Amino acid sequence: MLNILVTGSNGQLGSEIKELARDDGTKIPIPNKFFFTNKNSLDITDLDAIYEFVEQNSIHVIINCAAYTAVDKAEIDESNANAINHLAVRNLALISKEKKIKLIHISTDYVFDGKNYKPYMEDDTTHPQSVYGKTKQNGEKAVREINPKNSIIIRTSWVYSCYGTNFVRTMLRLGKERDSLGVIYDQIGTPTYARDLAKTILEIFPKIDNDIVDIYNYSNEGVLSWYDFAKEIMRMAKLKCKLNPIETKEYPTPALRPHYSLLNKSKIKKDFGIVIPYWKDSLDECLKKMGERK
Known part of the structure; x- marks a missing residue:
């Protein structure tokens, strides 16, 4: 049995892992003991606190779902x-290396500048355009420089779930409150249902076997804009709200968003033999779970 530390367990991805870990109906074999922590129960900015927790609980695997994800707020809250x-x-990577712990760290498409013309590969040059993206890039660099054995970085995009604050939940709320809504059509990518990513992490982590930290991309399959995404949410939920496609410049935000953030997932599919669900199928599943699929 492995002892697995999941940080950021109250967030979207952490919450989905938590649910899967206690769901005996899943096909995921989980003969493991999970330790779910948040910022109140474990301060991962405190190296000594992590070290003590890891020692006391004989941790074998760390899944780092913790992140500062307030993209716009980060522009004035860089520290x-x-x-x-x-x-x-960096703290998690240092301890993982010293204690021979397997580390799975979650990163983002925001490490890219969004100016590509084809889906980003893992080895494409990063060039973040926001404070959030730069701090996530620096987190990646720290893991790769420290290089704990049997560890990986997973970049993902447009994450949503039944939990937390996300685009799907926001559209459902606004769709019920408003008659019309402007949604950006010139940012292209793919949503990621956090439950799909959680299942993938739990499926692949026992198979990770590498000497050098590797990077993988993960999102659902398909290509769309935020406008397309919103249209499908409204259709599936049978909401009457009229959606108007708008350009990014019509909805200025403090942080720049990538205009193009498609991720090539061929590497993770090949290395681990996984099948990634199509985005509409996953949205359908999520809305049914939320009781919003009409």
Whole structure:
């Protein structure tokens, strides 16, 4: 049996892992003991605190779901964003290397500048355009430089779930409150249902066997804009709200978003033999779970 530490367990991905870990109806073999922590129960910016927790609980695997994800707020709160997205990640990598712990760290498409013309490969040059993206890039760099054995970085995009604050939940709320809504059509990518990513992490972590930290991309299959995504949410939920496609410049935000953030997932599919669900199928599943599929 393995002892697995999951940080950021109250977030979208952490919550999905937590649910899967206690769901005996899943096909995922989980003869393991999970330790689910949040910022109140374990401060990952404190190296000594992590070390003590790892020692006391004989941790074998760390799944780092903790992140500072307030993209716009990060523009004026760089210190806290850096502490969580970079320095805390460095702490986890240092301890993972020393204690021979397997580390799975979650990163983001925001490490890219969004100016590509084809789906990003894992070895494409990173060039973040926001504080959030830069701090996540620095977290990646720390893991790769420290290089704990049997560890990986997973980049993902447009994450949503039944939990937390995300695009799907926001569209459902606004779709019920408003008659019409403007949604950006010139940012292209693919949503990621956090439950699909959680299942993938639990499926692949026993198979990770590498001497050098590797990077993988993961999102659902398909290509769409935020406008397309919103249209499908409204259709599936049978909401009457009229959606108007708008350009990014019509909805200015403090942080720049990538205009193009498609991720090539061929590497993770090949190396681990996984099948990634199509985005509409996953959205359908999520809305049914939320009781919003009409």
